[in-house]
Amino acid sequence: MNCLYRYLVLSFVFGLIGCSVETPAESNMQTSLPDSLDIPAHIREMENLRVINPKRSPQYEIHFIHEKTYSELPRGRGPVGIGEGIAVDDRQNIYIPDYDHQSILSYSADGTMRGSLGRGGRGPGEFQRIAYLFMHGDRLGAYGLNLRIILFSTETFESTESIVFDTRAASDSDEVTSPRPHRFFSFNDDEYIVSLNIQNLSGDDRNYRGYYRMNREGKIISPKLFETVMRASHSFSGGSYSLPFTDEGMIDVSPEGTVYKANTSDFLIQVLDDSATGIARSIYVPYENASLDRDRFLQGYDDFLRSRLRNADFPATWPALNGFIVDDEERIWVSTITENQDTYDWWVLDNQGSLLARFQWPRSEVILKVRDGYLYVASGANTLGTLDLSRYKIQLNNDI
Numbered sequence: 001m002n003c004l005y006r007y008l009v010l011s012f013v014f015g016l017i018g019c020s021v022e023t024p025a026e027s028n029m030q031t032s033l034p035d036s037l038d039i040p041a042h043i044r045e046m047e048n049l050r051v052i053n054p055k056r057s058p059q060y061e062i063h064f065i066h067e068k069t070y071s072e073l074p075r076g077r078g079p080v081g082i083g084e085g086i087a088v089d090d091r092q093n094i095y096i097p098d099y100d101h102q103s104i105l106s107y108s109a110d111g112t113m114r115g116s117l118g119r120g121g122r123g124p125g126e127f128q129r130i131a132y133l134f135m136h137g138d139r140l141g142a143y144g145l146n147l148r149i150i151l152f153s154t155e156t157f158e159s160t161e162s163i164v165f166d167t168r169a170a171s172d173s174d175e176v177t178s179p180r181p182h183r184f185f186s187f188n189d190d191e192y193i194v195s196l197n198i199q200n201l202s203g204d205d206r207n208y209r210g211y212y213r214m215n216r217e218g219k220i221i222s223p224k225l226f227e228t229v230m231r232a233s234h235s236f237s238g239g240s241y242s243l244p245f246t247d248e249g250m251i252d253v254s255p256e257g258t259v260y261k262a263n264t265s266d267f268l269i270q271v272l273d274d275s276a277t278g279i280a281r282s283i284y285v286p287y288e289n290a291s292l293d294r295d296r297f298l299q300g301y302d303d304f305l306r307s308r309l310r311n312a313d314f315p316a317t318w319p320a321l322n323g324f325i326v327d328d329e330e331r332i333w334v335s336t337i338t339e340n341q342d343t344y345d346w347w348v349l350d351n352q353g354s355l356l357a358r359f360q361w362p363r364s365e366v367i368l369k370v371r372d373g374y375l376y377v378a379s380g381a382n383t384l385g386t387l388d389l390s391r392y393k394i395q396l397n398n399d400i
Helices: 003-017 167-171 294-298 303-309
Strands: 049-052 061-074 094-098 103-107 113-117 130-136 139-144 148-153 159-164 183-186 191-198 208-215 226-229 233-236 239-242 249-253 259-263 268-272 279-284 321-326 332-336 343-349 355-362 365-371 374-379 386-397
Touching (some): 061 094, 061 103, 139 183, 183 249, 191 249, 233 303, 239 303, 249 321, 332 365, 365 386
Parallel strands (some): 049 279
Antiparallel strands (some): 094 103, 103 113, 183 191, 233 239, 259 268, 268 279, 321 332, 332 343
């Protein structure tokens, strides 16, 4: 889709869904819970609940203006998901892993190659396979599968700090089933949040992850903050398969250190308090989940998997959410699953529970990051080889 066409299409879409704009005194956030909205009892009982009426118009039209495409960038060995794959600093420099050479490539905002960071190996500034990248303040953080976070200067590209995860302390916990971290998040200047596989104490057959605070020495320094459920798996002779139509827990952490979490089954985003142990507020949208057609789903698989997945437990509907991202302005970008097989519906919320904008985006293009007023989108992110990364300027406009 060319850039001018996308701009016109999105303008037209928002002309439809945003034809009436609320004045500053109005709100699309419910302060009471009217009976006309279908809100489950367990959600109605939540404290500090903010409900968005899905029939109200958003506050802004939103437009995306294409500025740059970085072509044929290296990509990982598996699909790249929402919020993953790249890091972006406050000067719009991007960083992307080069898995073949175990280094990180950096490009400036105009597309110029700035250089590479790190290399393969076991020494300072070296990786044994990069797992993912993230920004930690003004430094680039890279987590490798040798259980090490390496922090780099985005100016000199030199490694400034190396943090090795203390597996012994994690192993001493009765609830942790594997001392190998799943992911790290920057929490504040001196701490991270780390996720680990934990025992299932819920009595179901699901797997769970627990989240803990970790210091700069790689040691866990808190009890479990909270937990999330992993996707259900279907086991068969010779293996198992994670079922993409089952719910899962997701989190994101803003650059200011605010933790957001959700379970994809419902359109419910929870904003945690400063300690990440309690819920400051919950933001809920009554949402009609898209129907799940078993035969249509199985058409996307080869004969081997199709025959083995046919007997899996298929729910009647998809989860409500495909995923979410929190940007550097504490806005929440939520991707929802609809009946349309070609697009996702995206909702842009502020962290108090107001609906700012809505738009549709092709499923074939994955929104990786939102930062400093730009949207970063990957094409070819779910195929082998390379990907194209495009940057769009975001315009929110309420002058209709």
